[in-house]
Amino acid sequence: MQTTSSGYPSVVNAPFRQLSTGVLLSWLKTLASNISFFTINTSTIAGADIIKGSSSDSVSFFDKYQYTDYATYVKNWSVDRQIGQFPFGLIMAQADVEFDNTSNLFTPNYDATIGSGILPNRPLKINVSMGQDSLQQFTGFTGQPEIEVVNRSMTLHAYDVIDFLNNYSFTSQSGTTFSGLLSNVTTSSAIQYYLGKLGFNANQYQLEKSLQQPIGVVNVTDRRFGDVLQDLIQAEGGILLADEAGIIHFWNRQHFVTTSGLGFIFNFTPSNTLDIKYTNAPIINDVTVTAKPRAIAPLQQIWKQGGTQTIPAGQSFTIFTDFADNDGPLPVTQITAPTYSATNVNTSYFTTNTASDGSGTSSSSDLTLSSTYLFGTTYKMVFLNPNNYTVFLTDISLYGTPAKVVNAISQQYIDQASIDAYGRNPANNGETLALNNDYLQSSSDALTLAFTIVSQFGQPNRHYEAEIFADPSLQIGDYGKLTLPNTALTKTVWITGKTDKLSPEGNLTQTLQLEERTLYTYFTINSSAIGGTDVIAP
């Protein structure tokens, strides 16, 4: 739960609660004073500079914008954050806010002050105040404003910072000039590295320790960051989310075990619960996890040209090479750019000739390699023929460091009792749920991931949706008790989803997704005690 004052519990549990809300926007994205933009290779990581996006817009560092509170125009808002189908992955929060636009304040280019700023990608914050506590509910960026001219209303849809991370691509077009390649790195270290390169300060994220072995190769170059993050987080069985204030958190698979040691944060009883439903989470009792982890191999020949290329006088010629081996497309972390050589040598080279069959002359001045670019599994070379005669490219050999598959892992975990009772994966056509993640480094990690899913979803009736008297301090990951009305049943549950809505006439509602979880503290080398209570991952 969010940090509150000592008087908050009595305020939130009182029969009468005086509420207010703040909906803060920075339409003009005006920054507070003394702010400079982050420049790769210049700015200090964890320094004060802020990152600049693909345009002149800035991203993250929400607190450094100058905001104006437009709550008096707000007709309603809702904020939603959910874990998703499985108990791991990225959690993205969304917000919707409807504004009254009778005065045309939000009509583009109408108001003299903010009219020019009625655009997408504006920083948005939503909070709720109760007593002396002001509790942040959402921090993120808006999408395209939806403005209904006749109805005089405007609706904003916004996402939190995880959406920005999810959609960011580390390409040369996005201004990335650093290496996106990491080797022998833990998940948390990799996330920390990439967030740092994106300009996030150390106080803007909190990353728990990775429990998986270091990963042989992680490369985000020319990949969508969200795809990489999704796989990294899945391999850990962890969660990546941004909290209500925009702080990014990585939780490892032990997080819920840890929070359970903090005691009950809430106690939902018939006196503070408006409605409770069992939700129909799919029964999963058979999971197979496969992986082909990779490691960087020594420098070696990875490609050789077959045939001859013709490059007319004064023209350039582009070659794309696709690397592959028996395991499919082959990621290559580094390539030695080829240089001219008249004969075969044990490094990258290219050979030219004035005749297609190699019977002419060959000279280092025949061709110039004007540019190269490594896309991960593809290499681009642009050759230029500066001469007034045709040149034939008779041979190219590339040497580099490929990330080769070092192991093939396949682990299956089944809950036979669940299969006997409910059938095998009834929500997956009776087939094993197959997951592939090449960031998994060991069989035990793969089996742990399969076990995590089966232990959480092998039995039905462990997921609930509860509407309660809203408590704006509650967060995903909070732990407490749920008592089912008219029964003696009390469940130990965690909050895995949360939807808050503020409607006209001061109606603040809160609907929570709750899960019962079976907690296992897995044995961790250098952390767990031999003979202690931690269990070896299955």
Added chain:
Amino acid sequence: MSISINNNALPVQPSNLNESDLQLQTDQEAVDGTMRRNKFGQKKNSVMHFSMLAPSDYRTIKNYFVTGSGVYYSNDNSNETSNGLYAFSGLPAFTENEYAPGASLYRDFDVTIREI
């Protein structure tokens, strides 16, 4: 009682007046009947009914509200406040009524002004 709109005294005072604070609050009820009230504040509101307005008064009063923009409502002899002053900026919504039969174009007029 003296009501003014935009600091202009009405030519005719309303025949019926309901000044009241709208309570922006919602009561919720838990499974066992426990009540919880969320209150976001209150807004001033005035509902006026004018009976049988003469044509010139009708036009004068209606003209205060036809633009649709906000007006400043003031009543210096109200029971809603301790000092008798009930004043606020609000948005008006009015309803025109039919002519009274045989009454030389006299009409009723209704308007509600809600605090912005």
